[in-house]
Amino acid sequence: MIPSYNGQIMMTYRCSAACRHCLVMAAPDQDDALVSVGAAVEYGLDFAALGRAVLIAGGEALLYFEHVLSVVRALAAVGVPVAFIESNGSWCVSDALTRERLAKLQDAGVRGMYFSVDRYHQEFVPAERVYRGISIAWELFGRDNVIPERLSWEYVREAERLAQGPELLQCDPGHGVHFVGRAAVDLAPRAALVPLDQLLTQDCRADWEVDKLHEIQVDPFGFVRPDWCPGVNLGNTRSGRIADLCHTRHVQQTPLLRDIAAQGPAALLPLAERYAITPGPSYASRCHLCFDLRRQLVQHMPEEFGPPQVYQVTGRCR
Ligand code: SF4
Structure with missing residues (x-):
């Protein structure tokens, strides 16, 4: 049921978990900035104008349940339904609370839920909580409107078991770990590394x-x-509308983005040289190289590569 084209309102960097594969470094001690109701309405209208379904995510957006409820209601009032909300289910501490909150979200206009289940999430979220959230969401929204649509209790328990063993520190081959954010810091050093010159040929x-x-x-x-x-x-x-920014033609008209698309992380090397930043000899992937260079460039180019929150080592990186 996930729509083909989505616009994600990332409500917060704060999260109840600090997963090792998290692209955005979400964590309990992350910045507590929130997307306001007014901004969410503007973003939702722009995404809808682009033909994109609106989804709400984080961090863990439902740490701010009442605020998210207000956002959903405000979007519904301007004719933009929320297709689904992503959650790790850490808040599903009892049947009564889970049912009450999911019913309120549904009444407000949310059409579906997406729950994260894997060894990285289950390091922080008890299996029993996320399975409760999924099961009650199946009842309220229908299986067609919940991700995962089908899932056994044994699968969730196995994810929890893997979260406690050495498998946790390896890349989950079924998960497609993307080496940016905390995955670049926490998982990439354990992955097979590729020499720099090979990565510089990838666009x-x-x-x-x-x-x-x-x-x-x-x-x-x-x-x-x-x-x-x-x-x-x-x-x-702050300086442009989503409806104007989210086009391939905008990339082609923006020299830095056009170069990154055409050359991959090699496009960052002249910038790195300008600021005396030297890449390492090997990385887990081109995105790992890209992340490492940007982590050092962001202080010089905050608009292009910000915010600093996506590079800050938070949570339990080892
Ligand atoms: S290497 Fe390319 S795809 Fe990967 S994070 Fe950088 S810009 Fe994105």
Whole structure:
């Protein structure tokens, strides 16, 4: 039931978990900035104008349940339904509370729920809580409107078991770990490394065909980006509208983005040289290299590569 084209309102960087594969470094001690109700309405209208379904995510957006409820109601009032909310289910501490909150969200206009289940999330979220959330969401929204649509209790318990063993520190081959954010810090050092010269031949054309991208994300500071590339910005809502920024033609008209699409992280090398930043000899992937260079460039280029929150080591990185 996930729509083909989404616009994600990333409500917060704060989270009840600090997963090792998290692209945006979400954590309990992250910045507590929130997308306001007014900004969410503007973003929702712009995403809808682009033909994108609106979803709400974080961090863990439902840490701020009443605020999210207000956002959903305000969006519904302007004719923009929330297709689904992503959650880790950490708040599903009892049947009564879970049912009450999911019913309120549904009444307000939310059409579905997406619960995260894997070994990284289950390091922080008890299996029993997320399975409760999924099971009650199946009842209220119907299985067609819940991700995962089908899932056994044994699967969730197995994720919890893996979260306690050495498998936790390895990349989950079934999960497609993307080496940016905490995954670049926590998981990449244990992955097979590729020499720098090989990575510098890889481009990012497909990642910047913005018109065709499954998901575009706007964060609490107004940064707009492909959800795959937190910290590489199409722009900021302080100075532009999502409806204008989220196009392939905008990438082609913006020299830095055009170069990144055409050359991949090699496009960052002249910038790195300008600021005396030297890349390492090998990385887990081109995105790991890109993240490492941007982590050092962001202080010089905050609009292009911000916010600093996506690079700050938070939570329990080892
Ligand atoms: S290398 Fe950088 S810009 Fe290219 S897809 Fe990866 S994170 Fe995005």
